[in-house]
Amino acid sequence: MDFSTLCIHGSDRKYDNTGAISVPIFQSATFAHPGVGLSTGYDYSRLQNPTREHLEMTAAKLEGGVDAMAFSSGMAAIAALMELFSPGDHIIASDDLYGGSHRLFYNISEKNGLRFSLVNTSDISRIEAHIRPETKAIFIETPTNPMMHVTDIAAAARLAKSYNLLLIVDNTFLTPYYLKPLALGADIVIHSGTKFLGGHNDTLAGFLVVADSGLSERLRFIYKTIGGCLAPFDSWLIIRGIKTLAVRMDRQQDSAMKIAQWLQGHKKVKAVHYIGLPSHPDYEVSKRQGTGFGSMISFETDSEETAVRVLSKVSLIQYAESLGGVETLITYPMLQTHADIPKEEREAKGINERLLRLSVGLESPEDLIRDLEQAFEEE
Incomplete structure (x- = not known):
């Protein structure tokens, strides 16, 4: 299916029988159980909400991932992502990062025991030179913000796999319309959905899209535990924005x-x-x-x-x-x-x-x- 068609129709799952063209906004914090041990598939909106589910299924399809999680902001998504790592772990990141990511890394994540090396990831040899035994991931923006440096994702992916590292790509600037990092070998894609995906400067959102079910399971546990999920109405606004992406x-x-x-x-x-x-x-x-x-x-x-x-x-x-x-x-x-x-x-x-x-x-x-x-x- 063509990308523009996916943007408009996204998930083909239906949530009601009214024939509504627009996915309904399920403005509900909780959902009733049909009986003991029974569920409609929705229990509490922090875990999942039908409107957010529609958005997440759409985002996963657009990026070619197995799962996507929608957060209350791009920074909420990155903060949850950092919970994959343990004190003492080391992450190599692009040296020209969005200032909010830099602030999170050095004021929150470093306090929690993570360590970072910022390098010019456009030069793959510089990435490799900074890998050490405790390195767990490579985190790149491409293009970077604001100097617009570009990293060769396929080359970075080959390097990451050779050292058993996660490759994380912030794809906010190009979106899956122009760039598909998972197809090039990345493990996790980040978006500030506030930006091009939403496209109308009217709401905040963030995404993590993953390439395999193992990462999905680990991040879903973090997601439901921390609770920085995207609200139903905001999910609907991003769904609407994606239609014209x-x-x-x-x-x-x-x-x-x-x-x-x-x-x-x-x-x-x-x-x-x-x-x-x-x-x-x-x-x-x-x-x-x-x-x-x-x-x-x-x-x-x-x-x-x-x-x-x-x-x-x-x-x-x-x-x-x-x-x-x-x-x-x-x-x-x-x-x-x-x-x-x-x-x-x-x-x-x-x-x-x-x-x-x-x-x-x-x-x-x-x-x-x-x-x-x-x-x-x-x-």
């Missing part, structure tokens, strides 16, 4: 390419980080392992004054901390997504006072370019 991603990508090319030619822009540009150092890897480039762009202006002016003057584009929705958003990583990372570490990665991140939405690309053009102009 394919058409949104294609339109957003087309616009992003036009804007990235325009930015490349602007005199006040010193660097453009968009994986769809042939000048991007990981362009060939992206072409080989995915079917698209997405709509996330980071760019460096000529000065801090220019960056601040752009953020202050955009009008159609909104200065806000998120991505993946129908509205185009611009973010200042050093003050927003990566504010908790030490300055020296942040700037060493290129996340400085001149760097801006753009999530291209569904507005006319010509209108977006005009808005950027006037925002760059000095008064």
